[in-house]
Amino acid sequence: MDLSVINPAVLAASLMVAATPILLAAIGELVVERSGVLNLGVEGMMIVGAVSGYAVAVNTGSPFLGFIGAVVGGAALAMVFGLLTQVLLSNQVATGLALTLFGLGLSALIGESYLMARPPPVGDIHLGPLADIPAFGKMLFQHDIIVYLSLGLIAGVWAFLRYSRWGLILRAVGESHDAAHALGYKVIRVRLAAIAFGGACAGLGGAYLSLIRVPQWTEGMTAGAGWIALAIVVFSSWKPVWILVGAYLFGGVTVLQLNLQAAGAEVPVEYLSMSPYLITIFVLVIMSTGRGRSVLNAPADLGRSFHAPA
Numbered sequence: 001m002d003l004s005v006i007n008p009a010v011l012a013a014s015l016m017v018a019a020t021p022i023l024l025a026a027i028g029e030l031v032v033e034r035s036g037v038l039n040l041g042v043e044g045m046m047i048v049g050a051v052s053g054y055a056v057a058v059n060t061g062s063p064f065l066g067f068i069g070a071v072v073g074g075a076a077l078a079m080v081f082g083l084l085t086q087v088l089l090s091n092q093v094a095t096g097l098a099l100t101l102f103g104l105g106l107s108a109l110i111g112e113s114y115l116m117a118r119p120p121p122v123g124d125i126h127l128g129p130l131a132d133i134p135a136f137g138k139m140l141f142q143h144d145i146i147v148y149l150s151l152g153l154i155a156g157v158w159a160f161l162r163y164s165r166w167g168l169i170l171r172a173v174g175e176s177h178d179a180a181h182a183l184g185y186k187v188i189r190v191r192l193a194a195i196a197f198g199g200a201c202a203g204l205g206g207a208y209l210s211l212i213r214v215p216q217w218t219e220g221m222t223a224g225a226g227w228i229a230l231a232i233v234v235f236s237s238w239k240p241v242w243i244l245v246g247a248y249l250f251g252g253v254t255v256l257q258l259n260l261q262a263a264g265a266e267v268p269v270e271y272l273s274m275s276p277y278l279i280t281i282f283v284l285v286i287m288s289t290g291r292g293r294s295v296l297n298a299p300a301d302l303g304r305s306f307h308a309p310a
Contacts, residue, residue, distance in 0.1 A: 012139040015149055017213055019251025021046070021205035021222075023150045025229035026243050027157055027237075034161065034238055035194035036174035038303040040096030041081055042202050043226025044103025049074035049089025050210040051107040054114055054217045057207075063122045067146070067207050074203015075196045077103060082195040086188050089305050104220065114217045121214050122146075151244075153201070158240040168278045170194060174299035187306045202226065224277055231279060231306025237297050243273050 025042050032039050052073030057066025081099050084090045097163040105149070124144050172189055173180045177187045205225070210217055228250055236242030 013142070014137075014255045015248060015252045016143060017251075018254045019247040020147050020150050021208045021213065021244075022225055022229050022232065023244065023247035024146075024153070024205035024208065025202045025226055026232040026247055027150070027153050027240060028198035029229055030233050030236070030238060030240060030243055031157060031161075031170070031196050031201075032198035032301055033233055033302055034174045035170050035191045036177055036299055036301040036304065037085065037191050038092045038096065038229065039078070039081055039099075039195065039198060041077070041099025041103065041226075042198075042229050043222055043224065044100035045074045045077050045199045045202035046103075046206035046209075046222045046226045046229075047107040047220070048077050048103045049206030050207075050221060051111045051114070051217060052183060052203065053207030054117075054119055054210040055110060056255055057119045057211055058114060058117045061120050063120050064212055066119065066211055067204060070203040070207030071200045072203070074206065074283075075200040078195050078202070079106050079192070081199075085305070086195075089307070090231045092303050092305070100226070111217045111219060117217070119211050119215055121215070139205075144212055146204070146212065154157045154240050154244050161240065171299075174301055177301050177304070181306070181308065183232060188308070191306070202229075205229075215216020227277070235279075238299065 025046055029042055049070035052229040053070030056069030057063050060066070077099065081095055084095050085092050122144050124142050125148070160237050161171060169180070169185055172183075173187050173190045175186065180190075204223060209225070210222055210287065214221060229247075232243060232246035232250065235246045
C-alpha cells in the first residue's frame, strides 16, 4: 500500500464536501428533536430535496433556484409529516418510516425524466489571498457556498438554542410540552416550525448531493445519508457543535475508503464502506430503549405526542 499517493490537503477538502449533506440534514433533525419530535423520514426528505433541486436547476438553468426548490420540496414533505403527527396524532416512528418510503418512490417517479439531463455548474468561492495559503488554502478556502452555509448553520443553531428566547421555548417544549403549554406556549406551532426547518435543511442536503457532490440524478442517490444523519444527532447528544464533529467523522470514513482503495490497501474497503451503517444501526437500537435515551440525555418528551387539553 502506497500512502504517498494520498494528498492530506485534498483529503481534508474532500472530507468537507462529503460531510456537508449529512451535516445539513443532521442539524435540521437536531432542531426537530430538541422540540420533542422524532422524525425518521430524513432520508425521504433528502431524496425529495435532491430531485426537486435537480429538476428546478435543470429547467431554469440556475443552481440558486435549484437550491430554493430543494428547500421548498423538503419542507413541504416535512409538513405532511407534521400534519399527520401533530394535528392527526399519528405514531411518529411509523409516519417517519412511511415518509421515507414515500419520498423514495416519489423521487424515482419525478427523476425518471431527468436521468440524462445535466444541471448548471456551481462554482467554488475563491477567498482571495486566503485561498492561496499553502495546504490550508485548498483545504479551507476554496469551497462552494453551501459548505460555508452549513458551517454558519451550526453556529446559528447553537446561538439560537443557547441565547435566544425562541430557542429556550423550543427546548422547553422538547423537555416538557405539558409545562410549556401551561405557560401559554403554542406547542404544536413550535413543533411544526421546527419540523419545517428540519425538512428544509434535509432538502438542501439532498440538493447538495445532486447538484454539487455528484452533479447528476440517480435513483436512491442519498444511499442512507438520512439514516446516518439521524445517528449523528444521537452521537452528538443533541449538541450542535458535536454535530459538526460527527458529520466530519462519518464524511472522513467515506473519503478515506476511496483514498485507501486508490493507495492499494489490502484490507477490503467494504469494511469501511459498511462501518457508518453499522454504527447507525447500533445507535438506533440504543434509541429504541427508554434507558438508552436517558443515558444519552435525549429531550424528555422526544417522540411523545402532545394532546392539547379541551
